[in-house]
Amino acid sequence: MSVESKKTREACCSKLKLFLASLAFVYFAKAFAGAYMKSSITQIERRFDIPSSLIGVIDGSFEMGNLLIIAFVSYFGAKLHRPRLIGIGCLIMAVGSFLVALPHFFQGLYKYETSMSHKAVVNSTESILPCLSNHSMTDADDTLDAETKLECEKAAGSPMWIYVFLGNILRGIGETPVMPLGISYLDDFSREENTPFYLACIHTVGILGPMFGYMLGSFLSKIYVDTGFVDLDTITITYKDSRWVGAWWLGFIVTGTVVLLSSIPFFFLPKSLPKQGQEQEQIQSKSTELATKTEQEQFLPEETQEKPVKFQEMAKDFIPSLKRLFRNKIFSLIILTSLVAVNGFIGLITFKPKYIEQVYGQSATKAIFLIGIFNLPAVALGFITGGFVLKRFKLGIIGAATVAISASLGSFCLLAIQIFVQCDNAEVAGLTMSYQRAPQVSYNPQTLLSQCNGHCFCSVKHWDPVCAYNGMTYASPCLAGCQTSSGMGKEMGFHNCTCINEAGPAANASAVLGQCPRKDDCDIKFKIYMALSVIGSFISACGGTPGYIVLLRSIQPDLKSLALGMQTLIVRTLGGIPPPIYFGAMIDRTCLKWGTKHCGGRGACRLYNANAFRVTYLGMITGLYFLTNTLWGYLYYNIVKKQKKIALKNQSKENGQESNAVANGHANINIADKEDMGMECTI
Numbered sequence: 001m002s003v004e005s006k007k008t009r010e011a012c013c014s015k016l017k018l019f020l021a022s023l024a025f026v027y028f029a030k031a032f033a034g035a036y037m038k039s040s041i042t043q044i045e046r047r048f049d050i051p052s053s054l055i056g057v058i059d060g061s062f063e064m065g066n067l068l069i070i071a072f073v074s075y076f077g078a079k080l081h082r083p084r085l086i087g088i089g090c091l092i093m094a095v096g097s098f099l100v101a102l103p104h105f106f107q108g109l110y111k112y113e114t115s116m117s118h119k120a121v122v123n124s125t126e127s128i129l130p131c132l133s134n135h136s137m138t139d140a141d142d143t144l145d146a147e148t149k150l151e152c153e154k155a156a157g158s159p160m161w162i163y164v165f166l167g168n169i170l171r172g173i174g175e176t177p178v179m180p181l182g183i184s185y186l187d188d189f190s191r192e193e194n195t196p197f198y199l200a201c202i203h204t205v206g207i208l209g210p211m212f213g214y215m216l217g218s219f220l221s222k223i224y225v226d227t228g229f230v231d232l233d234t235i236t237i238t239y240k241d242s243r244w245v246g247a248w249w250l251g252f253i254v255t256g257t258v259v260l261l262s263s264i265p266f267f268f269l270p271k272s273l274p275k276q277g278q279e280q281e282q283i284q285s286k287s288t289e290l291a292t293k294t295e296q297e298q299f300l301p302e303e304t305q306e307k308p309v310k311f312q313e314m315a316k317d318f319i320p321s322l323k324r325l326f327r328n329k330i331f332s333l334i335i336l337t338s339l340v341a342v343n344g345f346i347g348l349i350t351f352k353p354k355y356i357e358q359v360y361g362q363s364a365t366k367a368i369f370l371i372g373i374f375n376l377p378a379v380a381l382g383f384i385t386g387g388f389v390l391k392r393f394k395l396g397i398i399g400a401a402t403v404a405i406s407a408s409l410g411s412f413c414l415l416a417i418q419i420f421v422q423c424d425n426a427e428v429a430g431l432t433m434s435y436q437r438a439p440q441v442s443y444n445p446q447t448l449l450s451q452c453n454g455h456c457f458c459s460v461k462h463w464d465p466v467c468a469y470n471g472m473t474y475a476s477p478c479l480a481g482c483q484t485s486s487g488m489g490k491e492m493g494f495h496n497c498t499c500i501n502e503a504g505p506a507a508n509a510s511a512v513l514g515q516c517p518r519k520d521d522c523d524i525k526f527k528i529y530m531a532l533s534v535i536g537s538f539i540s541a542c543g544g545t546p547g548y549i550v551l552l553r554s555i556q557p558d559l560k561s562l563a564l565g566m567q568t569l570i571v572r573t574l575g576g577i578p579p580p581i582y583f584g585a586m587i588d589r590t591c592l593k594w595g596t597k598h599c600g601g602r603g604a605c606r607l608y609n610a611n612a613f614r615v616t617y618l619g620m621i622t623g624l625y626f627l628t629n630t631l632w633g634y635l636y637y638n639i640v641k642k643q644k645k646i647a648l649k650n651q652s653k654e655n656g657q658e659s660n661a662v663a664n665g666h667a668n669i670n671i672a673d674k675e676d677m678g679m680e681c682t683i
Helices: 002-039 041-047 052-077 082-105 118-122 135-143 146-156 158-175 178-189 192-220 248-262 264-268 279-284 292-299 311-316 318-326 329-360 364-393 397-418 451-456 498-502 520-542 544-552 557-576 578-588 610-655 659-682
Strands: 466-468 484-486 493-495 511-513 591-596 602-608
Touching: 002 041, 002 052, 002 082, 002 158, 002 178, 002 192, 002 248, 002 264, 002 329, 002 364, 041 052, 041 248, 041 329, 052 158, 052 178, 052 329, 052 557, 052 578, 082 158, 082 178, 082 248, 082 264, 178 192, 178 544, 178 557, 192 248, 192 364, 192 544, 248 264, 318 329, 318 557, 329 364, 329 520, 329 544, 329 557, 329 578, 329 610, 364 397, 364 520, 364 544, 397 520, 397 544, 397 610, 451 498, 520 544, 544 557, 557 578, 578 610, 602 610
Parallel strands: none
Antiparallel strands: 466 511, 484 493, 493 511, 591 602
16 A cells, blocks of 8 residues: 555656646747747848837737736636646647748748849949939839839738737737646645745746747848848848848747647646645545545545536636735735836847847847847846745745845846946938038938038938948948949949048048948947846846745735736736837837838838937836836835734734643744744735
């Protein structure tokens, strides 16, 4: 009998470990897909020629999907087969990822804006006059009638971004069951003291997903979107150009496949498990006459031994459960604090690659790679550290709250310092500098015209930057006043440029394709920024696991799944959907040069006012994090106040006990300590 009991315990433990491993892999898979989506935001924005505010709507559609069903999944799902629901969610996520990639196969070839004629690109033997080459193109753009423009837009496939929007919604719907049902299932059947460590393990494995997602995004962003279908020698732009679009679609096929594989184990896991650590006690309390079937029934929670609860009964109890949940002041404050913090975090992570590209002059590929290789491992280490501190020092809710608020304050201080680490604007004639190299910032496209290029009849719509040998960038060879060209593809050169001489005596009045690099001191400032960013990421992540513990220990056990679901619903609705939209709208206000779509009309932004971008972007994030820390202080005060009341109640109960409790004093003290740690569930 003892051998059979041992086997049963080992089987139960292995199932819990299998669920832990499966949940960790799902966290990896969904984070892998989510991070790749974030890393592809810039590529999608350029491919569909849409502004940052619209790309913010697309990014927020993931949370919209969560919003649709999170409350019902969290409440009703807790009473159903949780592992199986997680598996179904993964299947939906995979379908969403494949749908996001679908537009690529229906769109035509990507046509980036350029002032060069196709003849000049493919024929290296013919010398052209750049400052006259796009005059006819300008006229053609202006004379397109509405019907022709509409047909052109359809041919270009620009409305196809709707498929990306819908696919991201499906990803959000599929991700819904993972967190509330997975965490509650794990917490229900594991030892209380093991929960922080398990959460830390899950988040640590999960954080590898974003690292791989950003690295995949960096790799694919160097591969041209239509590679294999076009002659790359005729392409005049490189991956460093703001018009370049990488093979963004390929990553969604890869991430969708990984998510699909992660769903498989959950269809083979049981609806419930025995509570970890209670198996031996359950077995010892039974006589040797009990059958294995009876033993296993004793392992199961009481609600699983009862008859299935009808849907009408669950629905009837839904509203009262919500009322009980939100009467908990601690829980409501946690929701509010998380809401503000997530607003800042989503705005930070969504536009960080663009921030690095525009403020520090790094390519989008390098920005994505550095985030994946430095920031995300720091976050993983932070989660491990936070979980280790909780387990090592056996911290209760007050200790967990102390760690969380300390981490929040530390990361806020480092974020505030980043505002002062800046590079000057890129030197672009007519936008950030005058043609005589006097500093100026102009949002008026007419300032691109000057006396030196007045005879060229240049268009101010297009962005086809060239770098002069004097370090100044010009919006196009025509606007640089270049008279001749040579070479082909990326190797084209432009000569006898009248505007280069106007900027000051130049030994060589020539220019090459591409934007000029920033000054040398900008690289040093960028390294300082990255160091502050990585340290801040580590410190902030140290508060991640303690923050979860504060939430879990502040709610009643029967409301755990509902609480996690409502937190996810509220935070993702108000903290996930609006930030990309209003951050994107504010960032759009700092745009100096808008691109032009193939059929005319405003496209994606090509150049931002770096100083205005920095103040707007970091200013909003810093303000949100300041409010977060203020709320954390008030939350901490209420937690301490509540715990003092609990301690006084426990003390009064102990004083009223009979004198025979003295003989078992040590045991009672230990029990009281455990109750102190668990009483947060009744707050």
